[in-house]
Amino acid sequence: MRRALLAVLAVLVLALFSVSLLIGPAGLAPAEALLALIRGDALAETLVMREIRLPRALLAVLVGAALGLAGAAMQGYLRNPLAEPGLIGVSGSAALGAVIALQTGFAAAHMLALPFAALAGAVLAVLIILALAGPRGGSITLILAGIAVSALAGALTALVLNLSPNPFAAAEIVFWMMGSLQDRSMTHVWIAAPFIALGGAVLLLQGRKFDALTLGEDAAASMGVHLGRLRLALVLGVASMVGAATAVAGAIGFVGLVVPHILRPFVGARPSALLPASALGGAALVLMADIAVRVILPTRDLKLGVLTAIVGAPLFFHLIYKTRMQGQL
Amino acid sequence: MGWPAITRRLCAGAVVCLALSWGEATLAQPPERVVSINLCTDQLAMMLAAPGQLVSISRISHDPNMSVMLEEAKRYPTNLGQAEEVFRLEPDLVLAVSFSSPYTVGLLRRLGVEVAQLPLANSLDEIPQNIREIGRLLGREVQAEELAAQFKSDLARLRGAQPETRRAALHYANNYTSGVNSMAHEILTAAGFENVAAEAGLSGGGVLAMERLVMLMPDLIISGQPYPGTSRSEEVLHHPAMKALRENHASGALSDAEWVCGTPAVLRAIARLIALHDGS
């Protein structure tokens, strides 16, 4: 069952990846596009495929996997299906870190300054959320803490952008709060990939500990789970993935909420099985969203977060309602 | 300023509006205190105004990146184009453009200030008209006629010098570019370049996806000038695809403040483009 699900998701990601490569305003025929990508002998076509479409599709996979996996991991740790990096302000704080690095010029001086600054912002947010929501992550405290962190991060991001001497910067709050993969480059892939891979490895290794946490902190601790180490791994893993993803693509919400929620029944609700499935599911969802924004409004830079929110918010309402019905809110 | 002063202004405004509604009728008296709240009207006003007539220009004219007449502009105090501060300058004429904030313009008019809105020049041939219009508003018709004639003959001389046709693309932040019916397009064609955005069917300003721009393979890429600080919008200017295109196929150039306004400054932009043409 679990193997089959992962296989289906992998095939889906592969198919969407190919579609993503074949969609674009240049109007290349599929065969022509693939030849240009592989052979690289026609200058314009090859530039379009290798420098514009390939990084875009790769980033959709990386960013989606990061958000899906980070969401599943946070939910596993807090045992709360409402925990999502975007909703609780982790992405927003990562965006703040990224914006500060960009506007102070650190990002231009050192290539790693951008992802590290975003990571630092995300770490701060996760720590605040964990401190405020407590180890069990009660829904009300979690959501309230998330609102506060999101609002503050959003306001400070707007402030930094408004203080920028660059006339375009102030208008880019939309990008940082909604996310987009328009005109990204391989540079962005190289910036984000190591952090996302590292964070992903850290989180995937915690699967069994999240399983044990199903029985509560005490039972998990008695079964050999070092809670302090698990928390550290969670903070660093989530911050590394969400930080890197946000640094290059802006804050894309709801991916970490929608994907685990849809996939949970297929893995028998086991947190460990949900982790790899959510990574693949997240990649598929962001690829789909990024294909959709190009199909719906090909000439405008429609933000990814707009689509994910349209899908995700109703689901969020449903989850809140369900949580209340179960008397947990 | 007390109520009587405001009332007087309101009455004056009513008379002026009445006068303007007669069409081409010139003002009986040239305005004595002129405030310009737009970069482009700043330039024309500075070229045409009588000494002391122009009391304030827009802040942006002091920006070295945006101003083509920086030295000249530094002699004038600046404004941020907000109704309150403009009103306090007690102008008898405010120069704005057609796309100036309608709130600011409306508010100033309600306060009895005369606001003239210059239409946006989308072609080189409209520039003399704009020069004459500012001249008429300032009561400096003779100087305006002189400037317009000078512009026409300079332009004719540059146009005559155009060599064979090569293809150029304008590439600004956010992949913004200019197609037909835009000043930038006119500057390009006057300098003997074909505008690839026009090939792509673009009219006026608009976005041309980087993919399409690359596919059009221009021989010259004229990028928007970089502003201080960083922005995601400007990242496209240094995108690896654009860099590779410049390295392997096209030559590069920067557009700057001279491209922005429909004023005689565009002649310098054309001249520099022609030099680029000849040089390459």
Add this chain to the structure above:
Amino acid sequence: MTGLELKDFSVARGPCDVLRDIELSVEQGECLGLLGPNGAGKTTLMRAALGLMPHRGESSLANLPLKERAKTVAWLPQTREIAWPVNVETLIALGRLPHLAPGAKPGAQDQAAIDRAIERMGLESFRPRIATQLSGGEQARVLIARALAQETPVLMVDEPAAGLDPAHQITLMETLSAQARSGHTVIASMHDLGLAARFCTRLVVLWQGGIAADGPPAHVLTPELLAKVFHIRAHIELGEDGPIVQPVGVI
């Protein structure tokens, strides 16, 4: 082999000691009932002995390395938490986590342990059911099965009988005492004096931060102790099935 050894063991909550200088040694084969009024420190004693909260003095279990401890003692907390809608078998299988090598899947041995635990708690028909949709009592049994599946020499359970119907209370206590007879150490906190008297081999009564009584049920559950510690009167009689204690009134 000793199941649990506490020496000079104290636990502080804030500035006050909740438990002071506890000396306790629980042997293999004992079924120890931990009694005491609310707030006497039963849960605290067990959690601290496991090393789940700060303490002073020695605890043989808390001294063990984390992995070793998880193979030595299974702990069933009082709060019955099941965070996700997993099925019963998956939940019980969590008890095998301490025995799995990193990255390894549960093997035949693990499956056998899971099956044994399911059988002992009579949960055969519940295997595919979603644990969160079960009744409170059913959930309690599933969670006990999880602890049994861990197959550790020591089993520590916090009020396992709470919320169970009489038949399941008795079945559970029989399971626990059978576990002890087969050579395990069982430590269970309880409120039901009757069940404790009937099924435990040894009772320890916590009172005012120390051990008020320690010994076989018949020795511990005296009218004097019940009056002093619990403020109750009880009907006490030695029946065929062991001591029978029935509280009859409050003093």
